[in-house]
Amino acid sequence: MALLNPIYTDREVMLDEVITLGEEIVESRNLEVLRENANLNGESFSGKMSKFGSEYAKWYAEHFVMPKRLVQSIKDNIVYVHDLDQYAIGTTNCIFIPFDKLLREGFNTGNGSVRPPNSIMTAMALVAIIFQSQQNSQYGGVSANKIDFDLAPYVRKTFSKNLIKGLEYFEEGDLDSTNVGEISMSRSDLQELYPKAFKFATKETKSETLQAAESLIHNLNTMSSRAGGQIPFTSINYGTDTSPEGQLVIDSLLTATMRGLGNGETPIFPIQIFKCKQGVNQAPDEPNYSLFLKAAECSAKRLYPNFANLDAPLNLMYYKAGDPDTEFATMGCRTRVLSDRFGRNHLSGKGNLSFNTMNLVKLGLEHGIVLGQRKVADERGFYRELDLYLDIALEGLLHRFNIQKAQKAKASDFMMREGVWEGGEHLHPEEPVGDLLKHGSLSIGFIGLAECMKAMYGKHHGEDSNVYNKAYELISYMRNYCDRQSERHNLNITLFATPAEGLSGKFTKRDKATYGAIAGVTDREYYTNSFHIPVYYSISAAKKIELESAFHGLCNAGAISYIELNGNARSNPAAFLQIIQYALSQQVSYFSINHPIDRCSACGFEGIIGATCPSCNSHENDVHIRRLRRVTGYLTGDYQTRFNAAKQAEVRDRLKHNT
Amino acid sequence: MNICGYYPESINEGEGLRASIFISGCRHFCKGCFSPATWNFNYGDPFTKEREAEIIDDIKNNPLLSGLTILGGDPFFSAAEVSAFIDRLRQQVGPISIWIYSGYTFEEITENPESPEYELLRRCQVLVDGRFVEELRDPSLRYCGSSNQRLIDITQSLILGKVSIWQPTFSF
Ligand code: SF4
Numbered sequence: 001m002a003l004l005n006p007i008y009t010d011r012e013v014m015l016d017e018v019i020t021l022g023e024e025i026v027e028s029r030n031l032e033v034l035r036e037n038a039n040l041n042g043e044s045f046s047g048k049m050s051k052f053g054s055e056y057a058k059w060y061a062e063h064f065v066m067p068k069r070l071v072q073s074i075k076d077n078i079v080y081v082h083d084l085d086q087y088a089i090g091t092t093n094c095i096f097i098p099f100d101k102l103l104r105e106g107f108n109t110g111n112g113s114v115r116p117p118n119s120i121m122t123a124m125a126l127v128a129i130i131f132q133s134q135q136n137s138q139y140g141g142v143s144a145n146k147i148d149f150d151l152a153p154y155v156r157k158t159f160s161k162n163l164i165k166g167l168e169y170f171e172e173g174d175l176d177s178t179n180v181g182e183i184s185m186s187r188s189d190l191q192e193l194y195p196k197a198f199k200f201a202t203k204e205t206k207s208e209t210l211q212a213a214e215s216l217i218h219n220l221n222t223m224s225s226r227a228g229g230q231i232p233f234t235s236i237n238y239g240t241d242t243s244p245e246g247q248l249v250i251d252s253l254l255t256a257t258m259r260g261l262g263n264g265e266t267p268i269f270p271i272q273i274f275k276c277k278q279g280v281n282q283a284p285d286e287p288n289y290s291l292f293l294k295a296a297e298c299s300a301k302r303l304y305p306n307f308a309n310l311d312a313p314l315n316l317m318y319y320k321a322g323d324p325d326t327e328f329a330t331m332g333c334r335t336r337v338l339s340d341r342f343g344r345n346h347l348s349g350k351g352n353l354s355f356n357t358m359n360l361v362k363l364g365l366e367h368g369i370v371l372g373q374r375k376v377a378d379e380r381g382f383y384r385e386l387d388l389y390l391d392i393a394l395e396g397l398l399h400r401f402n403i404q405k406a407q408k409a410k411a412s413d414f415m416m417r418e419g420v421w422e423g424g425e426h427l428h429p430e431e432p433v434g435d436l437l438k439h440g441s442l443s444i445g446f447i448g449l450a451e452c453m454k455a456m457y458g459k460h461h462g463e464d465s466n467v468y469n470k471a472y473e474l475i476s477y478m479r480n481y482c483d484r485q486s487e488r489h490n491l492n493i494t495l496f497a498t499p500a501e502g503l504s505g506k507f508t509k510r511d512k513a514t515y516g517a518i519a520g521v522t523d524r525e526y527y528t529n530s531f532h533i534p535v536y537y538s539i540s541a542a543k544k545i546e547l548e549s550a551f552h553g554l555c556n557a558g559a560i561s562y563i564e565l566n567g568n569a570r571s572n573p574a575a576f577l578q579i580i581q582y583a584l585s586q587q588v589s590y591f592s593i594n595h596p597i598d599r600c601s602a603c604g605f606e607g608i609i610g611a612t613c614p615s616c617n618s619h620e621n622d623v624h625i626r627r628l629r630r631v632t633g634y635l636t637g638d639y640q641t642r643f644n645a646a647k648q649a650e651v652r653d654r655l656k657h658n659t
Numbered sequence: 660m661n662i663c664g665y666y667p668e669s670i671n672e673g674e675g676l677r678a679s680i681f682i683s684g685c686r687h688f689c690k691g692c693f694s695p696a697t698w699n700f701n702y703g704d705p706f707t708k709e710r711e712a713e714i715i716d717d718i719k720n721n722p723l724l725s726g727l728t729i730l731g732g733d734p735f736f737s738a739a740e741v742s743a744f745i746d747r748l749r750q751q752v753g754p755i756s757i758w759i760y761s762g763y764t765f766e767e768i769t770e771n772p773e774s775p776e777y778e779l780l781r782r783c784q785v786l787v788d789g790r791f792v793e794e795l796r797d798p799s800l801r802y803c804g805s806s807n808q809r810l811i812d813i814t815q816s817l818i819l820g821k822v823s824i825w826q827p828t829f830s831f
Contacts, residue, residue, distance in 0.1 A: 293829065540667060540668055540717075540720075540721050540723070541668055541676065541723055542721055542722050542723040543721075565670055566669075566670075567669060567670040567671040568670070568671065569670060571670075571801045571802075572670040572671070572674060572675070572801075573827075573829040573830075574674045574675040574725065574827070574828050574829055575670040575674070575675045575676045575677075575725070576670075577829065578675055578676060578723060578725065579676065579723065582722070582723050605798065605799075607798070607799075614798035615798050615799070
């Protein structure tokens, strides 16, 4: 390849850099690099091996591949290119897998072909294998957007087998296979004719489905098959299939999740998302309401599932009753790829291609009042620079898209050959994937709206309604930019509320080095996630939801809102449900509740544990207290700051143990 | 009257998301009480009109709240004042569910229907009653500390003339 970007012309300098890169990895010198990804053990052999690859790949991309302006904007700490190590080779980001198709038709992993499954047990085992195979064709998340619908047919098969077996056992008769029609759990006629066999088949099917679900969740937490021994980033969405078989899939997944792993630990994967839809699972008289309650219970115990809102306007737009593939679902982190300007307004068979994130805080610092250089924020200057960097971020996405398009189908073998990416099955292995990728999305993300506002105007958007309007204007402006560029380039260019908390720390560290610790801006370890109201800011749950909800409509590449609950959520289901349904009613597109879960290793007590376990009085210095928090990079926020910490602790302690 | 704690939103003191106010002062002196400091009626800060207005405002502006919980100390030692506060709160926010905690039992409070304690009780919906008994302490209990304590549906109990236990809306 030609020297596209010879920033360092001096070969010796480059050689030095490459050697240092290698040495740091071999000697585990730069822990920051080795521990960049919490999912990967960077000090293990396989972790180091993969670091060699990825660090050099980044270096190579920056020196020889990427547009010069993009490299400069990374150095300026304004734009961040996610998964830079994949840039040069043209890998794509994430995907929703058409499990229905793959299971129905069977598939080939490259080493052998797999027949369509005949039972739920095998089907769920294959789900894990498909996730794993697909994970090696891309770098981001792999998601099942409607696993209940995808797996229901195999519950039916299992039931059918069991019913036939039951008929034999109980000698209740024979099914005339020529005119019996499809055997299913909803056939009340069969239930009347063969009550014993039907009961037997139902019971057997339930237990097999639960076992299958348990092994699926175990599998997804143990198969370290991804580069450097990582576990695939799996997500499963469910909640709307109202057939008895679909309901059983949902119910079993929830039960298995609540039971937890081997020692009852909370499973980290898959990320689970319950899809909420009025008329289906939101009111007591709706068919899947009890499953919604169970999902809330599971979430109160295990932090998952999160809740997707199919009735939020931006999701409802594309919803077609009877076509579950048009139901909004997400890659657990929040990606949204529902709409497609080329007509594939459904989920499975496509995904996000790549995204670049903007550091809004730095632009705010440069043009705001907080550094004391001006009395009034320089909005014109801010927007001028914003435009410039949006252009650079986009240029990067388009440039990368061209590299991705040029890749041969065989490079993402499983994904294309098996048609996991819709249409890939029609390509010759040597053919470039080309235009097929245009159905995916290219996204511009952002981070630190709160700190940006603070830097610009002295207050963030949770503190002041004028600033809130400014914040909303800014994000609308970015969305308009994406919409305009979509038209101009005839591609799906979308706005993303970036989830990367790791990244937020990186931006912050460098800005802090440049500007010092500025109160409310650079004085913490991290920048606030996307458009969120800072977790440390005292605000009611309802208000936080209301303020954030408007932004969900703008972020068509995905967004999530969280509420932090301080207390034992599992003992107060009413509160949990109330908050979820309030968020849904406010048109939040994707929602979850964070709450602390502690577990005493001495007695197994689970709940909130201070320094000593309320159950057995063990002290944290003597026994291990496992403190589970959602990995957002944030501590559990305390929105009740009117009393000092000591006083709070005092009242709270008294509460926990006393009247 | 002093208050020694206030949470605008909490999930620990009753069903749903609730505001909680802690009233200073208690003469039950239960063995094992984790916060004997609250026995003192002068503990905490005076419940001024301004503070009261702030709290009423918070409650009025929070569409997510299921109600208010009043704890202590023991609010029944300041029964008349607490009743007056509840009346002013209801005037401004309309009907609102109130949970109240006491070291007294339901039977003790209802002994004399002329008393300010009875007046306070009939203004509330759920009573968590009884003193804290160290030997009966059980951290797995929902909303209370020892197993002698009961969650009582006040309205039902007053109609029936005997204790009727409150039932949670959801039971997971
Ligand atoms: S009633 Fe409550 S506050 Fe009063 S002494 Fe007993 S435990 Fe302590």
